[in-house]
Amino acid sequence: MLTQYLFVFAQVHDEFRVPELLSISELYGFEIKFPENPEDKDTSRPFMILELESEEHARLLASRCILIKYVCEFYARGKSYDEIHERNRLRKPQWEKYIEDTSFKFLVTAFNHTIPQWRQKDVVESFSYMDFRGKIDMKNPDITLACFEEYPDKHGTTREKTEGDGEFDEVWFGRLIEVGLARPLVKKFDVKKRVYFGNTSMEAEMSLLMANQTLASPGKLVYDPFVGTGSIAYTTAHFGAFVFGSDIDGRQIRGKVKPPGIIRAAAQYGVANRIMDLCTFDVTQNPWRCGELFDAIVTDPPYGVRAGAKRLGRKNKRPPREGPLPVHVERPDDQPYVPPTKPYELSELARDLVLLARYMLKPRGRLVFFLPTVTEEYEELDVQAMLCEGMEIVANSLQNFGSWGRRLITIRKTTTKKFSPPTFDPAHAVTDNVDAHVPAHKDFREKYFQGFKKNDAIADSEARED
Numbered sequence: 001m002l003t004q005y006l007f008v009f010a011q012v013h014d015e016f017r018v019p020e021l022l023s024i025s026e027l028y029g030f031e032i033k034f035p036e037n038p039e040d041k042d043t044s045r046p047f048m049i050l051e052l053e054s055e056e057h058a059r060l061l062a063s064r065c066i067l068i069k070y071v072c073e074f075y076a077r078g079k080s081y082d083e084i085h086e087r088n089r090l091r092k093p094q095w096e097k098y099i100e101d102t103s104f105k106f107l108v109t110a111f112n113h114t115i116p117q118w119r120q121k122d123v124v125e126s127f128s129y130m131d132f133r134g135k136i137d138m139k140n141p142d143i144t145l146a147c148f149e150e151y152p153d154k155h156g157t158t159r160e161k162t163e164g165d166g167e168f169d170e171v172w173f174g175r176l177i178e179v180g181l182a183r184p185l186v187k188k189f190d191v192k193k194r195v196y197f198g199n200t201s202m203e204a205e206m207s208l209l210m211a212n213q214t215l216a217s218p219g220k221l222v223y224d225p226f227v228g229t230g231s232i233a234y235t236t237a238h239f240g241a242f243v244f245g246s247d248i249d250g251r252q253i254r255g256k257v258k259p260p261g262i263i264r265a266a267a268q269y270g271v272a273n274r275i276m277d278l279c280t281f282d283v284t285q286n287p288w289r290c291g292e293l294f295d296a297i298v299t300d301p302p303y304g305v306r307a308g309a310k311r312l313g314r315k316n317k318r319p320p321r322e323g324p325l326p327v328h329v330e331r332p333d334d335q336p337y338v339p340p341t342k343p344y345e346l347s348e349l350a351r352d353l354v355l356l357a358r359y360m361l362k363p364r365g366r367l368v369f370f371l372p373t374v375t376e377e378y379e380e381l382d383v384q385a386m387l388c389e390g391m392e393i394v395a396n397s398l399q400n401f402g403s404w405g406r407r408l409i410t411i412r413k414t415t416t417k418k419f420s421p422p423t424f425d426p427a428h429a430v431t432d433n434v435d436a437h438v439p440a441h442k443d444f445r446e447k448y449f450q451g452f453k454k455n456d457a458i459a460d461s462e463a464r465e466d
Contacts, residue, residue, distance in 0.1 A: 002033055002051040005058045006174045008070040008148060010183065011111070013209065014043040017067050019395035019410065020212050021050075024064045027215045030057045046111050047150060047172055049074055055177060062178035064239075066208045069183060072146050072174030081126055084173055088127075095130065095175065103137040107176060110149040116162050123147055144176040182208070188269070189235055195268050196261035198252060202231035202300050206399070206408075213368040213395065213410045214296035216241040221276070223294045223360065225283040225353070226301050226309075228252045230262035230275075236298060237271035244294075248310055248341065250280035282312040284344075284352060284424040291359040291419065298368040301349055303444055309344035346372070347442040351386050355422035358390055358413060366394065367411040374404050374452055377440035383409060385437040390415030403452045 009017055018034075025032050033051035035041050040049060046069075052058055055073070062071045075094060076087035098104065106127070108120040115123075127145070134142070149168040189204035191197050202210075210232055214222055218240030224232055227245030229252055237243050245262065247253055255261030266272040281287060302309045350371055357367035373382065383396055395410040 002053060003055070004049050004051055004074040005055075005177070006070075006072040006074040006148075006172055007048050007050055007061075007068060008072070009046045009048070009067050010069050010180075011046050013067060013205070013397075013399065015397040015399075016209050016408065017043050019397055019408075020065050020067055020209060021061065022395070023213050023215060023410075024061055025057075027064075027217060028057070028060050030054075030060075045150065047148065047170075049077075059178050063181045064212065065180070066182050066185065066205060066212065068180040070146065070179055071177045072172075073177055074172075074174045076173045077170060079170055081123070081171065084171055085126065085129070088173060089129070098134070098143055098175075099130070099132055100134070102132065102134040102143055103141045104132055104134055104143050104145060105136060105138050105141045107144055107146040108149075109147075110151055110168070112153055112155075113149065113151040113165070113168070114161060115149065116165060119165060146174055146176045148172045185235075185238070189231075189238075191231070194265050196229060196255055196265040197231070198229040200300075200302065201229045204231075204235070207231045207235040210298055210300075210368050210408065211235040211239055211241075213408065214241070214298045214366055216296065220295040221293065222296045222298060224299045225286075225297065225356070226299045227262070227278065228300075228302075230265060232298050232300065233262065233275060234266055234269050234271060237266065237274035238269060240274075241295070242274050242276050244276045244278075246279045246281055246283065246286070248280070248282050248312070253278050253280065282310075282341075283356065284311050286356075288360060288421065291421070292362050294360050294365060295362055296366045296368065297353075297357050297361060298366075299353070300370045301346070301353065303346050303372045303441075309346065309349050310341035311344040312339055313342040314340045315342045345442070346444050347439050350439075350441070352422065352424050354386050354388055354391055354411060355424070357411065358388060358415075359419050359421055361413045363413055363416045365413045367391075367409075367413075369409055370406045371409050371441060372404060372406045372444050372448075373398075374440050374444070374447055375400070375402070376452070379440065381437055382439035382441060383407070385439055387411070390417060390419070404448065 021032060030053060035049060058071045062068050073094065075091045076084045078084040078087060106124045108115060108123045148171065150170045150172070151164065151168050154164070185208055186205045189207060191201050191204060214236060216222060216236045216239040220241040222236050222241045222243050224243065224245045227233060227247050230245065233243045233245055245253070253260055253262055260278065262278060263272055263275060266275050353369060354367065357365075361367065371383070383393060387393070390413060391411050392414050393409070394412045395408070397408045398405050399408070
């Protein structure tokens with residue numbers, strides 16, 4: 001039989017909340033029943049009631065999901081305390097076992113508000129009908145009863161600290177099962193406290209969310225083809241996975257001192273022994289000689305805002321050489337050869353990444369990556385057009401920055417069919433195929449630095465239509 005549990009979420013990255021819950025439930029092999037009423041699935045609110053088979057499943061979610069603050073056994077909700085008490089009495093079979101000899105305490109708090117201490121006391125006393133006979137223990141109680149008041153958003157207004165106290169939209173009540181044990185990891189992996197990082201290092205909270213989307217766990221092998229300074233590698237390794245990383249620019253991986261920067265930062269987090277290896281190569285001319293090696297591929301491809309994606313080659317072809325070949329002369333220094341590179345257009349990169357994942361992933365393996373999008377131009381077809389045979393979308397979550405945003409795309413390999421290594425031939429790129437859908441993220445870098453202004457011809461055409 002399913003039991004209702006009250007989940008209280010951190011009010012950030014709300015579009016990432018449900019995909020994270022589904023990923024962790026898949027990782028541990030159980031199902032979640034979501035509310036049928038659309039209002040109860042509103043991710044703009046921090047509260048959601050989910051149904052699970054056991055309390056252990058609720059604890060597993062709280063121990064791994066980055067966005068969970070509290071999980072409670074749900075007792076009642078209402079627009080007033082009279083309504084809460086009426087409904088809570090109907091749930092007496094759930095809590096009457098704690099009446100006789102169970103130490104307890106109350107947690108009374110609010111969202112978008114601070115409840116004064118005197119009213120917290122009044123709220124606690126209003127539950128006296130529950131008649132708990134155990135002792136009150138504020139430090140280490142057997143159970144904690146939690147009451148959450150939900151207030152409308154008051155940000156941006158000037159008001160007294162307790163103004164509007166008691167004028168809540170709804171109140172929620174239940175027995176606290178677990179606090180969000182994964183939330184402190186955001187501070188642990190804080191980039192500002194890291195011994196090695198760069199200007200493109202992924203923020204800690206997002207790195208953790210990406211790691212959860214990969215279903216990282218002990219014994220799994222995960223690959224980051226644009227590893228950079230390793231932000232995603234540390235969080236993925238923290239959850240027990242072994243990580244392999246590569247980048248076209250080895251300087252990002254190494255840093256300026258030995259040992260390599262990524263290894264030093266991994267040692268800081270106690271996961272250096274889970275970094276399998278770090279290599280320098282162009283992902284489109286990779287050394288892999290067989291596929292189905294990895295359980296997941298996770299990456300944040302460079303898209304040209306702080307650093308642009310590159311692939312081997314010259315921007316402009318050299319003119320044919322005339323005369324005899326030059327005589328080889330030894331260089332007087334020991335500087336390594338840096339091969340020429342050319343820009344790697346984002347829409348080509350994204351499509352190539354899906355093809356690489358289909359070849360390199362084990363069946364049911366996941367590809368997780370960020371895709372920047374222009375808010376006004378984005379269409380669902382932009383992501384669907386990247387897919388190929390044997391790959392399906394699992395999640396698509398937006399981190400909104402206003403005129404643009406970045407979408408965390410999760411794609412699963414659904415086939416057991418063997419595929420030959422992809423060639424990454426520009427002749428078959430989505431940007432060169434006139435019959436293919438041209439995605440809005442094509443030429444994102446140019447659009448970003450132009451302030452996402454529409455092409456003059458397009459703007460004139462739209463103006464005439466109006």
